[in-house]
Amino acid sequence: MIRFASQKKDLLPSQFYNLKADLPSLPPPPLNPQTKEALKPEELEVIFPRGFIAQEGTLDSFVAIPGEVRAAYELYRPTPLIYAAGLKKALDTPAHILYKYEGVGPTGSHKSNTAIMQAYLAAQEGVEILTTETGAGQWGSALAHAGSFFGLKVKVFMVRVSYRQKPGRKTMMKLFGAEVEESPSPSTKIGKKFYQEDPNHPGSLGIAISEAVEVAVKHPEAKYSLGSVLDAVLMHQTVIGQEAIKQLEQVGLQPDIIIGCVGGGSNFAGLAFPFLRQHLKEGREIKFIAVEPVACPTLTKGNLRYDHGDTAGMTPLLFMFTLGMEFIPPPIHSGGLRYHGMAPLVSHLVKLGLVQPMACSQEKIFAAAKIFLQSEGILPAPESSHAIAVVIDEALRAREEKQEKVILFNLSGHGFLDISAYDQGK
Ligand SMILES: Cc1ncc(COP(=O)(O)O)c(C=O)c1O
Numbered sequence: 001m002i003r004f005a006s007q008k009k010d011l012l013p014s015q016f017y018n019l020k021a022d023l024p025s026l027p028p029p030p031l032n033p034q035t036k037e038a039l040k041p042e043e044l045e046v047i048f049p050r051g052f053i054a055q056e057g058t059l060d061s062f063v064a065i066p067g068e069v070r071a072a073y074e075l076y077r078p079t080p081l082i083y084a085a086g087l088k089k090a091l092d093t094p095a096h097i098l099y100k101y102e103g104v105g106p107t108g109s110h111k112s113n114t115a116i117m118q119a120y121l122a123a124q125e126g127v128e129i130l131t132t133e134t135g136a137g138q139w140g141s142a143l144a145h146a147g148s149f150f151g152l153k154v155k156v157f158m159v160r161v162s163y164r165q166k167p168g169r170k171t172m173m174k175l176f177g178a179e180v181e182e183s184p185s186p187s188t189k190i191g192k193k194f195y196q197e198d199p200n201h202p203g204s205l206g207i208a209i210s211e212a213v214e215v216a217v218k219h220p221e222a223k224y225s226l227g228s229v230l231d232a233v234l235m236h237q238t239v240i241g242q243e244a245i246k247q248l249e250q251v252g253l254q255p256d257i258i259i260g261c262v263g264g265g266s267n268f269a270g271l272a273f274p275f276l277r278q279h280l281k282e283g284r285e286i287k288f289i290a291v292e293p294v295a296c297p298t299l300t301k302g303n304l305r306y307d308h309g310d311t312a313g314m315t316p317l318l319f320m321f322t323l324g325m326e327f328i329p330p331p332i333h334s335g336g337l338r339y340h341g342m343a344p345l346v347s348h349l350v351k352l353g354l355v356q357p358m359a360c361s362q363e364k365i366f367a368a369a370k371i372f373l374q375s376e377g378i379l380p381a382p383e384s385s386h387a388i389a390v391v392i393d394e395a396l397r398a399r400e401e402k403q404e405k406v407i408l409f410n411l412s413g414h415g416f417l418d419i420s421a422y423d424q425g426k
Helices: 050-057 067-073 085-091 112-124 138-149 160-165 167-175 189-197 205-218 231-236 239-251 266-282 344-351 362-376 382-400 416-424
Strands: 015-017 062-064 081-083 096-101 129-134 153-159 179-183 222-224 257-261 287-293 303-308 317-322 355-360 406-411
Touching: 015 231, 015 239, 015 266, 050 112, 050 231, 067 112, 081 239, 085 096, 085 362, 085 382, 096 239, 112 129, 112 138, 112 231, 129 138, 129 205, 138 153, 138 167, 153 160, 153 167, 153 205, 160 167, 160 179, 160 416, 167 179, 167 416, 179 205, 189 205, 205 222, 231 266, 231 344, 239 266, 239 406, 257 266, 257 382, 266 287, 266 344, 266 406, 287 344, 287 382, 317 344, 344 355, 355 362, 355 382, 362 382, 382 406, 382 416
Parallel strands: 096 406, 129 153, 129 222, 153 179, 257 287, 257 406, 287 355
Antiparallel strands: 015 062, 081 096, 303 317
């Protein structure tokens, strides 16, 4: 068996894939937070670049990737598709396990796939500053890199618990020239409210989003950039699944099971959506599993309803699985999965029964990360380890059932800058 599929440049897609074009039904539309009417695209212009808004609303099956963005992708794409021979041996399973390794991105995760596209769109329109939130710092550092690439200033609100747990990513963002503040911060109206109650407030992605949106709304030269959840962000990530389809063809395998971790849903969607297209159009049978933390069980315990994407209620209302905009998840080490909501598209797929959600405890994911490190030699991000924990369960089930299942998962990022989390974790 070939251990690495080809990474030839011609595998890099020239278009993003838009699942909305092929779905039997669409999720209910976002609503204006004040009027509660369906949101008009122009109402988003105060927050997002127009090019991004157009991508958010499109129903075209494919959207072209601009040449400059493809050139930036070529720094690290196509990412490797790796046959997990070591893990297969360690688990003594007949299953074939493969992973798409997004940790080779410039800052160590899949987040660059959308950061580069979003920074490009903002720069095209003369935006000077991009504001954003970040949990573990993967998204913030990806946007800091993309901003420096396209000549934009980046201002990041980093969730306090992660700022303190993961100082390495804060340093990386600053090295790229970004400004980084702990959230909740004393420098915004919404941040101040929480900061004054408790200067050590652990923060949440919901609060950090409110802070970043508040700054973007106040400054006409600034726009806001979101690292997950939105349709366009999920679409940018489909470069992952499109490459994986071609790479799997080379090794002559087709997946029976596709697994990804979910925070806002983007890396899971990026891998799964092009395969969902095959399922919807060609009837190919694939089990799709989205894995979240027990500590932030949006899909497994949340309700499917309209809710705000942030804690202050400034963002549009999205129809999604949510734990409620006020939910502050416990300070687990998977900072990128501490989000109260879920992408409307991923939520819709769960409702349609096309995606199966599962939750894993922190203890379980740390154990899975250790098995993976020892068998594959890569330290996974704690977020990605949620996918690995379920991969191990499925591979062991295949052993029990003596079935040669093909399991594909997204290794969304490496954990080299999460080392202190592993030090403290069990
Ligand atoms: C490595 C990694 N994986 C997964 C996620 C979760 O985000 P999403 O569900 O949008 O992929 C994050 C978020 O920061 C992350 O850093």
